[in-house]
Amino acid sequence: MSNLVETRYRVTGMDCGSCAAKVRTAVSRLREVEGVEVSVASGAMTVTHPPDKTLLPVLRASLTPLGYGVAPLDPAPTTGPVPSAGHDHAGPADAPWWRTRKGVTTLACGLALAGAYAIGTHIPALESVAFLAALAVGLVPIARRAVAAARAGTPFSIETLMTIAAVGAVLIGATAEAAMVVFLFLVGELLEGVAAGRARAGIRGLSALLPKEALVERDGGIAAVPAERLEVGAVILVRPGDRIAADGVVVEGVGDVDEAPVTGESVPASKQPGDAVFAGSIATDAALRVRVTKAAADNTIARVIRLVEEAQDAKAPTERIIDRFARWYTPAVVAVAAVVAVAPPVVAGAAWDAWIYKGLALLLIGCPCALVISTPAAIAAALSAGARRGLLVKGGAALETLGKITDAAFDKTGTLTEGKPRVTDLVGLGRSERQVLSMAAALETGASHPLARAILARAAADRAPVPPAADVGAVPGQGIAGRLGGEALFLGSASAADARVSLGAECEARVAAFERDGKTVAVLLAGDAVAGLIAMRDEPRPDAAAGLAALKAAGIVPVMLTGDNLHTAAAIAQNLGIVGQGGLLPQDKQRIVRDLQARGRVVAKVGDGINDAPALAAADVGIAMGGGTDVALETGDAAVLHGRVADVAHMVALSRATLATIRQNIGIALGLKAGFLVTTLLGITGLWPAILADTGATVLVTANAMRLLRWNPKADRARRS
Incomplete structure (x- = not known):
């Protein structure tokens, strides 16, 4: 790989996975190309080639006949073995549909068709010629692309099937209907392009958040x-x-x-x-x-865009199954259509025209476009919708799996909790609570450890005075000491304080009660007496309880796995109403995840992406919590960028909405085809309804998938309740 470079190009005109497959096949056949990756989501192509090769002319010669434009994205190739390329997010703005090549062709064909009807009405003798001319306006570009696709390695393209059907219809005298079918096909292609543009705009719109x-x-x-x-x-x-x-x-x-x-x-x-x-x-x-x-x-936005585009190009399991199905499905449709056209006349002496007409209609009905696009369109829309709400899912496989999870194993610190201790209790023993807080804050001023920050934050929140302390210094392994107004102060652990001054039964009982609740206790000594107690704990996130309740309502069992001590784990788990296990090492968390999987459970592991790495890797889906940090963006199969526990439930809801949409799309695609197949064989419907079965289904499944762009958790919850 060291003697190869990667160059990235913008490819215009790609609307679906079939387009990407044609581009990939055509480019991979070029002698100058060692490898090619095509992204429908970003409209980009990455080509691996020797450094001394200039590819743009040969790429244009290969892709332009197929109806695709190509232009460089990078000012220069990137040398060396680059395993994955970034994506351009600015890109030229998409032109209005009526200014695109497909738009111009569709409008021209529509006007020619309207003109042919007008001529046929007023000059019947010229009707056939007029419709033939209208047909040529739309069919010639399609036929050229069909020939180019066949020469580039894709003989069974939708353009090929359309060309065969239209030419066959002309040969049996159905010229007007053939012209209408071609026009409807062009309209369907145009609508696909508009929908694909909207899907891309959903991600590119994030770039608009940045000022110029x-x-x-x-x-x-x-x-x-x-x-x-x-x-x-x-x-x-x-x-x-x-x-x-x-x-x-x-x-x-x-x-x-x-x-x-x-x-x-x-x-x-x-x-x-x-x-x-x-x-x-x-x-x-x-x-x-x-x-x-x-x-x-x-920056955060650029990296989210890049990761989402890469995720959109990662095929989901359902999509891979459909892709494999489509490889033999289209040739099989051609064979069945040929049998339908030939067998009845040869075997039973049926009318050739009628059965050739039905065979041609079957060619159009059998086009796999709607089926092929049913899954990736939904996946792309869902990933875009999720990213705009801080739910980053890295690919269709993870998105599908999220909807099937049965158990969610959460880390505690920084996941279910805020990751920083807060003062939960102040106890004055001979001093007021406010005095205890002021004296402790005076000792901790300037300190940066988490407990000191918790005390200073509580003092600031309560507007407690923080007088300057003198002779402040740390006592290694015990706490901190100093003087305030001539009085000696010490703030430290209960054991360190007890070694200096006897705490007494009441104080010890209070310390023990706080520790049973999983709290860390600091004892303040003033002179030779106990002045007060300060209890601190890393408290649950504000939405933790509601987020876990939402998971339970979705039929998912949440559990807490933490390396923190057993008392703290039990207290937090009880507070949140879930089962918790404490004192766990990273390998223990991984073992528990694998034990759940061995019992047939589908497990999501939610953690910070560092000490939970083994469990994240072992889980069916690893979800990193964070606020747009490097760890949250790079670790696991998904990331909750806002650090909200409720977003895990939202991610599951998005996955289930996506799976439902995929099932609807497959049902629409196959249902329409099956219905029109029967009506065509019975002679009820003909060519133009047949193209509606394909084009109409493609537009319907795309539009249905695009609904996911507007998905939001509140609307989804209201719809399900």
Whole structure:
């Protein structure tokens, strides 16, 4: 691979998996090409080839006759073994349908057909010629593509079947009907293209969240630079009302940021120096200075788009089955149509015209387009809808599996809980609770460990005064000591405090009760007496209980697996109403997941993607929790970007809605074909209803799939209740 390069191209005109298959087959047959990957979702193609080959002319010579345009995406090839390529997200805006090649051809054919009807009405002698001309307007481009596809390795294309049917209809005198069939086919193709464009726009629309320019501090001034050229480390100014141009960290300013465009949260998040911000979010009420931490190609939005496009190209199990079915289905349809056209006249002396007509109709009925697109269209729409709501699913296989899970195994810290301790209880023993909090905060000022941050956060929330302490220093393995107003203070564990001063029965009983609840207790000593107790615990996320209840309502059994101590695990699990196991090592979590699978359960593992990696890999679906972090985007089969427990249930609901849509689409495709097959053989319907069976089914399944673009959890829950 070291002597090969990869070059990426934009391919226009691809509407479905069949288009991608034709492009892939044609390009892979070129001598200059070593490998090719085609993405319908992004309209992109990645070609592996020797570095000394210029491919664009031969690609255009191969794809243009098939009806596809090709243009380079990269300014230069990427050298070396690149296992996967990124995707261009900007791309040229899609032209209105009436300005596309398909749109112009369809309009021209429609006008010619209308003209033929008018001529036939007023000059009957010219009717046949007029319809033949109208037929040629639409059929000639189709026939050219059929010939090109056959020469490029796809002999049984939809264009081939259409050409055979139209020519055959002319030979038996059904010219007007053949012209109508060709026009309906073109209309169906046009509608497919419009629907495919909408699906792509659903993802490309995320790119529009990024501003074109950013205000960069440079040489003591402010300069406007293109957002895609921002460098890591640059400091940008974000004015009130501006969109943030890059992922970064606030270095100056305090204000609210509307993250709804990125995370879907309706309430703006308060930001202060040190807080992370996402590209595409909006500063609402104050100016912020933000240091850029990610290049444009790696910011949260760009990476979500790239991962979703890659996921859309990963075939779901149902899609792979249908693809295999379609490989022999189309040739079989051609064979059956030939038998229908020839056997009755030869064996039973039936009329040739009538049975040839039925055979031609069967060719159109048997086109597999609707069946082939039924699954990928639904998968693509669902992945797009999920991504816009922070539900990132990496491919059709994971999306299908999510709807079948029976058990969900959750990590505790950072998954069911917020991942940071909070002060839950204040107990004053000889001092007021407010005094205890002030004295403890005075000792912890400037400290950065989690328990210190919890105490300082509670002091800030309660607006407790934090006087300056003197002689503050850590006591290794015990706690922290200092002086406040001439009084010696110590804050540490119960055992360390008991070694200094006898705690007494009442104090020990309270400490024991807190610890049974899974709380960490800090004891405050003032002089030689106990001043108070501070209990802290990593509390469940606000939506944890509701999220777990939603999973239970969906028939899924949630369980908590944590490495935390047994007391904490039991307390959190009881609080949330689920079964919990504590004191587990990573290999223990993996073993429990495999035990569930051995009992026939389908298991999702939900965790932070680091210490849960073995269990995430072992589960049927691994779901990473996070807030748009690298771990959340790269680990597991799916990611809940907003860190909400309820989003796991939403992800399952999206999967089940997608599976229902796929079943509906397959039913529509096969049902229409079966119905028209019977009516055609009985002589009830003819050529133009036959093309409606294919084109109409294709449009119906595509439109049905596109409904998933508007999917949202609340509407889905209301519909099911």
